[in-house]
Amino acid sequence: MTNLRFLLRISATAIVIFFAACSSQNQDKAGTVKNNLAMQIVVIQFGESGPKFAERYPGLVRIQRHPAGLDFYKVNWERPELGIVKSADKKHPLTIDNVIELSTIQDNGPFVREGLSEFFIYAGMNAPDLISHDDARLRTYAILQTVLAAGWQQVIERSEPRLKGKDRLNHTLATSNLNGLDARYLPTFEEWMRIESRTPWTFYANGIYLDVDFTRERTLTDPQKLGSYLLTYRVKTETAYFRELSGPEPGEDWRARALVELQKLPELRQAAEAKLRASSLEIDESYRDPPLPDAFR
Amino acid sequence: MPWSAEALVKIKNFAVSKEFKAGFAKLREFETQANPRYRSQIQLQHLLAIADHEQGVILQPLIYDDTDFVWWLKQQRSLLVNWASPALELVFTHACATGDSALKSVAPAKTQLESFTSRMIWIRSAANDFHILMQQKTSFMEGQISTIAGCSKLADR
Numbered sequence: 001m002t003n004l005r006f007l008l009r010i011s012a013t014a015i016v017i018f019f020a021a022c023s024s025q026n027q028d029k030a031g032t033v034k035n036n037l038a039m040q041i042v043v044i045q046f047g048e049s050g051p052k053f054a055e056r057y058p059g060l061v062r063i064q065r066h067p068a069g070l071d072f073y074k075v076n077w078e079r080p081e082l083g084i085v086k087s088a089d090k091k092h093p094l095t096i097d098n099v100i101e102l103s104t105i106q107d108n109g110p111f112v113r114e115g116l117s118e119f120f121i122y123a124g125m126n127a128p129d130l131i132s133h134d135d136a137r138l139r140t141y142a143i144l145q146t147v148l149a150a151g152w153q154q155v156i157e158r159s160e161p162r163l164k165g166k167d168r169l170n171h172t173l174a175t176s177n178l179n180g181l182d183a184r185y186l187p188t189f190e191e192w193m194r195i196e197s198r199t200p201w202t203f204y205a206n207g208i209y210l211d212v213d214f215t216r217e218r219t220l221t222d223p224q225k226l227g228s229y230l231l232t233y234r235v236k237t238e239t240a241y242f243r244e245l246s247g248p249e250p251g252e253d254w255r256a257r258a259l260v261e262l263q264k265l266p267e268l269r270q271a272a273e274a275k276l277r278a279s280s281l282e283i284d285e286s287y288r289d290p291p292l293p294d295a296f297r
Numbered sequence: 298m299p300w301s302a303e304a305l306v307k308i309k310n311f312a313v314s315k316e317f318k319a320g321f322a323k324l325r326e327f328e329t330q331a332n333p334r335y336r337s338q339i340q341l342q343h344l345l346a347i348a349d350h351e352q353g354v355i356l357q358p359l360i361y362d363d364t365d366f367v368w369w370l371k372q373q374r375s376l377l378v379n380w381a382s383p384a385l386e387l388v389f390t391h392a393c394a395t396g397d398s399a400l401k402s403v404a405p406a407k408t409q410l411e412s413f414t415s416r417m418i419w420i421r422s423a424a425n426d427f428h429i430l431m432q433q434k435t436s437f438m439e440g441q442i443s444t445i446a447g448c449s450k451l452a453d454r
Contacts, residue, residue, distance in 0.1 A: 066430065066434075067437075068430050068433075068434035068437040068438060068441075069434055069437070070429070070430070070433065070434065072426060079412075100414065100415060100418050101418050101422055103422060103425070103426070105429060107433070109434075120422070120425055122418040122421065122422060124414045125414075129412050129413050129414055130413070157332065157334070157335070159331070159332045159335070176326055176335075176339075177342070178335055178338050178339065178342070198342055198345065215417050215421060217413045217414075217417060218316070218349055219413075220413070228413035228414055228417070229414070230414050230417040230418055230421065232421060241334075244333065244334040244337055244432075245332075245333050245334050246333065247333045248337075248431070248432055248435040249432075249433065249434065249435035249436060250433070261332070261333050264331065265332060268331060268332065
């Protein structure tokens, strides 16, 4: 996207941020869950069509049809009966508790046959609304360990240097929160408070990519007082993941465009690593990128 | 606007906030980033920084500290207030060009305002939806935005 288009986006956000659907199948109190455990657990299946997903959970899924050519499928839960989201396939095991909203998209354009390929899950921490910052730190770390224990491997963006632990934290703090963090490293309390909202931990398992990040309530950042945290999980197929390399408005030819960009990424990593080696930082030579999908090998 | 004096004091005369600076930092990051996936993520993070700014610096002091929320919603037809209320859900119809655009604003459920987590989700989810539309249906969205930019010059509705 050119800078001009980017600036157009900014002016758009300054005027009107959000388009809702022109028609909304809002099943009234759909998603307001009564005392019914069956209404709490949602199992997600990559590739399932939106309508099939809604069929599996009648009364729970709210559909927003957007004139641009995609539909949002959402489930909302309210305290105290929050949701539990699980992945159907044991090859990428996932269980997320305290879910407040699940959101996914069904494309009606060139990718309609892919069904639901990306899910966004918004969860609270294991506390009503307020939690001490230190508990948030420990709770997040515990969640990340369960992800690792379930067999997900960590991911470093292919354009970024292979750092680990504290080195990766320091590098991310000095560059961009997008460079993410090493889930094996438990940040100190002081480091935790310096980690920006929406700094991702990224994982891969059997064709699926997972990002986990926290958002820290802006108005409650006093380290001595209670805070409030949101956990956001983004889970997507590797097709959806690599399509992001093809730039805005991907079309039928997205693979060719993505491949061109993919081939540029290793050089960016090498350049970044050369600089870091020069300042005596250790590059994690044991790190392995996840396998590329067949189309890109 | 009779309420503007009080509103401006609350907004600290539009002083540059930490969130605003974070937004500009993301803009700079966008300009120097070669990886298209990162560029897309930076756009979303930039949008969220603006939402943080508007919510924190403008929206929050005016709404969440103000007991008369219903009064506030009525004011949101003015351009300033539309600019300052990103989290209000608006429905755009194609009739805008005929001057008959219906902008329906939906107030958040009470629980969403009272709970920090729910409010964070509301903003994150709305920004994410917008971001997905902008990334995947770019030309449609840019077309709509240009039309809305035109509509905003209409007299107070």
